[in-house]
Amino acid sequence: GEDVEQSLFLSVREGDSSVINCTYTDSSSTYLYWYKQEPGAGLQLLTYIFSNMDMKQDQRLTVLLNKKDKHLSLRIADTQTGDSAIYFCAESADSWGKLQFGAGTQVVVTP
Amino acid sequence: EPEVTQTPSHQVTQMGQEVILRCVPISNHLYFYWYRQILGQKVEFLVSFYNNEISEKSEIFDDQFSVERPDGSNFTLKIRSTKLEDSAMYFCASNIAGVTYEQYFGPGTRLTVT
Numbered sequence: 001g002e003d004v005e006q007s008l009f010l011s012v013r014e015g016d017s018s019v020i021n022c023t024y025t026d027s028s029s030t031y032l033y034w035y036k037q038e039p040g041a042g043l044q045l046l047t048y049i050f051s052n053m054d055m056k057q058d059q060r061l062t063v064l065l066n067k068k069d070k071h072l073s074l075r076i077a078d079t080q081t082g083d084s085a086i087y088f089c090a091e092s093a094d095s096w097g098k099l100q101f102g103a104g105t106q107v108v109v110t111p
Numbered sequence: 112e113p114e115v116t117q118t119p120s121h122q123v124t125q126m127g128q129e130v131i132l133r134c135v136p137i138s139n140h141l142y143f144y145w146y147r148q149i150l151g152q153k154v155e156f157l158v159s160f161y162n163n164e165i166s167e168k169s170e171i172f173d174d175q176f177s178v179e180r181p182d183g184s185n186f187t188l189k190i191r192s193t194k195l196e197d198s199a200m201y202f203c204a205s206n207i208a209g210v211t212y213e214q215y216f217g218p219g220t221r222l223t224v225t
Binding site for chain 1: 141142144146152153154155156159161167169202204206208212213214215216217218219
């Protein structure tokens with residue numbers, strides 16, 4: 001069945017870059033997403049990438065996709081304390097369908 | 112900026128009681144979803160809804176669950192007879208599709224079954 005895996009925890013110093021990794025198994029995944037969840041809050045869409053793309057950059061965020069290895073990463077440049085949150089990788093096979101989420105990576109930014 | 116809203120933010124209920132969780136999706140969106148997140152676990156898909164009918168549902172979405180769009184704005188999730196294991200955060204989401212590819216999530220309703 002479909003599965004999305006992420007490392008559970010990442011600690012990073014303020015000002016450094018964070019890299020959060022994700023692997024997925026569903027070869028029909030067409031859209032891949034990164035969501036952010038702050039404590040007590042809902043899921044905020046950060047960015048998404050289509051499977052026919054290798055990279056997408058959006059301000060401090062860079063998404064890299066290796067479709068052959070089914071590996072997705074999110075790089076946050078110049079990480080700030082406000083970036084402390086849980087980051088979820090998600091995939092879907094179409095633009096309107098269900099999202100399959102990973103377990104989330106807890107990112108802790110230290111001063 | 113338009114957003115998905117959910118009420119209540121926190122619902123406490125006794126086991127066996129019925130609960131209705133309410134959502135107001137973004138007004139021009141066509142696809143609606145419910146997800147849940149048991150504390151410390153993955154966000155899990157429950158059901159998707161389009162054109163006034165269920166388009167897909169997960170194994171979790173058994174006969175105890177139902178969804179409805181009673182009017183042009185609300186989208187509800189009903190749990191007929193709650194169990195302790197239904198305690199979770201329930202997220203509503205909506206998607207316009209065809210124009211953008213993002214699902215926008217509401218802030219969630221925390222359901223506590225005692």
